[in-house]
Amino acid sequence: MPDTPPVTFDDVRDAAARLSGVAHRTPVLRSRTLDELVGAEVFLKCENFQRVGAFKFRGAYNAISRLAPEQLAKGIAAYSSGNHAQAVALAARELGTTAVILMPEDTPVSKRDATAAYDAEIVTYDRYTGDRVAIGEAMAADRGLALIPPYEHPHVIAGQGTAALELIEEVGELDALVVPVGGGGLISGSATAAKGLRPSVRVVGVEPEAGDDTRRSLAAGHRVSIAIPRTIADGLAADTPGELTFSINQRLVDEIVVVADDEIRAAMRLAFERMKIVVEPSGATGIGALLAGRAGPVPPRVGVIISGGNIGAARFAELCGA
Structure with a gap:
């Protein structure tokens, strides 16, 4: 180490x-x-x-608030089972940018609805057959978005x-x-x-x-x-x-x-x-x-x-x- x-x-x-x-x-x-x-x-x-x-709002806001203005203008991507999704969506809105969130199809309805209420675009996948990291990274690269992962980020x-x-x-x-x-x-x-x-x-x-x-x-x-x-x-x-x-x-x-x-x-x-x-x-x-x-x-x-x-x-x- x-x-x-x-x-x-x-x-x-x-x-x-x-x-x-x-x-x-x-x-x-x-x-x-x-x-x-x-x-x-x-x-x-x-x-x-x-x-x-x-607690997820703490990390999402801390990370997104440090992005350069030109990246904020392009938007944010994230993958999450719910709480990080809401956190990124709200932090993005607070900081004047947009968010696209990859969520499992079986995410509790309350978490999915709350994420949508923060103006995020939601894309779904099957958590038992799909690789959310690979899907999320590809989605972010394709759209030119900054990917904010739920935990793998200092x-x-x-x-x-x-x-x-x-x-x-x-x-x-x-x-x-x-x-x-x-x-x-x-x-x-x-x-x-x-x-x-x-x-x-x-x-x-x-x-x-x-x-x-x-x-x-x-x-x-x-x-x-x-x-x-x-x-x-x-x-x-x-x-x-x-x-x-x-x-x-x-x-x-x-x-x-x-x-x-x-x-x-x-x-x-x-x-x-x-x-x-x-x-x-x-x-x-x-x-x-x-x-x-x-x-x-x-x-x-x-x-x-x-x-x-x-x-x-x-x-x-x-x-x-x-």
């Missing part, structure tokens, strides 16, 4: 300055019930209250890290930070921020049980590919860690654990019934891991990033029996 990390703590600080007044500084919420169930003080960084309903990673930066700046000392893991952008940025502020903090990633590509990759010491996972946590349904994100996570992430879909549902219900907040399945994985005892002995003060809340009422009721 190279001696110079691809994303530094200073990069996260710089992203925070760029996002000031643009991204929401989302709330950190507490629940006595959750604390009692887990046996620790739990601090929830609620990115479900971020613009577009997920400015995207630095932007995502600002969520953890804000959390630790607000609550002070943390013993552990628990973060959802898909392609690895959020956890690599979060780990960069967390270790930069508190070198002793333990960074724990959470993947869906059916999609543990990052856990397998870290254990193997190299990137491992798995079958496209089928899980209710659609935002974490990655089959291979990103090359850039994996190089960071090898350095900074202490452990990866997994949660089952039923444990994710339980976490969604608790957040809704006890805290009155709506969390999408991907965003609930950190709470799910703590409730199910998946993260091992829990230290006294734990931060959890709730990555998003983009789920429609019908889908929430279907999953949680509401």
Whole structure:
């Protein structure tokens, strides 16, 4: 691995300055019930209250805002299962450009409709047979668009890290930070921020049980590919860690654990019934891991990033029996 990390703590600080007044500084919420169930003080960084309903706006805006004016004039391309799609669409609109988004055909309707509402053009593909990276790169090249990937980009990673930066700046000392893991952008940025502020903090990633590509990759010491996972946590349904994100996570992430879909549902219900907040399945994985005892002995003060809340009422009721 190279001696110079691809994303530094200073990069996260710089992203925070760029996002000031643009991204929401989302709330950190507490629940006595959750604390009692887990046996620790739990601090929830609620990115479900971020613009577009997920942390993704941070990275998308940080990356797009750095493009040259002539590239902004041509437009932006992205591929995403939903939250990055909305983030790129909104950031593009905020910065006076256009966006074309490649989305899986089975993307939840609420996420697809929200992306279209930000004036993006949507192109669909079959996530189980198509290579979204190849399709997205070809689409961007054909149209002369700047491709902003969901995690394999240093400015995207630095932007995502600002969520953890804000959390630790607000609550002070943390013993552990628990973060959802898909392609690895959020956890690599979060780990960069967390270790930069508190070198002793333990960074724990959470993947869906059916999609543990990052856990397998870290254990193997190299990137491992798995079958496209089928899980209710659609935002974490990655089959291979990103090359850039994996190089960071090898350095900074202490452990990866997994949660089952039923444990994710339980976490969604608790957040809704006890805290009155709506969390999408991907965003609930950190709470799910703590409730199910998946993260091992829990230290006294734990931060959890709730990555998003983009789920429609019908889908929430279907999953949680509401």
